[in-house]
Amino acid sequence: MHKTRVDKRGFSLMELLITGVIVVVLASLAIPGYLRVRFNMSAEKAKFNLSQIYNAQRAYWMDHWDATDIAVVCSYVRPGEEDELTKYIDCMIGDDDGTWYYQLTAADGKGTAATFSAEAYRVGTPNIKLIIDQTGKIELQDWPY
Template sequence: MRMKRAQGLRTAGFTLMELLVVVIIIGILATLAIPQFPRVMESARQAEARAILGQIYQAERLYYLEHDTYTAAGPAANPLTAGIPPDASTEHYFAYAAVGTATTFDATATRKITLVGARPPAWPTAYTITIDEVGTYATSNY
């Protein structure tokens, strides 16, 4: 004689096996993604530094078009770097400087190594990103 299966026993929900498979898949994905996280964060910080250097570049170009010279003032007295984060800032990961002569200029972002209240960076050494009057980016010590 055949036994009848009770009606309505399994109407909704997941089995233990289905939940176990999902947990295993999430674990595998996490082991692949977590080691990449510091590198991705550092690349995002570099993108921020390049964006700020691009703003300095645009300001220098506009200044040059109006005055036929680049700003020769140091970073503290340079009017074009007024909106740039100061070196003492603990919220930004780079220190910015812009120095120019009559015909050239360089804007530099130097990676800060120690930040107050923050974990040390993924890269243990300071490196710099520079943009010149032509708009060429260069990275050193990276």
């Protein structure tokens, strides 16, 4: 007698459906966490950049205590002092790093840091921002996580 051999190749429809459901459930659990981690990583970069701007601003005040224009972000530097700026801050920060854009507000350069603040706004959602003041404290506004 010959046994008939059933050649079973591939997967049944039920196996494919169960696998698909498992993949969808795992993705729905993982994607929000992944997006939160990505956001927090870019926020850490923005905090670091704000700290760099703050430190550069303080160094600038120490060197130019009698100056009235004390901004140090590349696009806000006094004409002719662009090369001098690299002593204080990496010009790669600029005013937009693709994820955050930066704005510096400073006045009264008479040796005081009374009116300094720098802000990082999230590109696409300007209500989410980080603010650093003259004390170096970073404040979070409208933070989603």
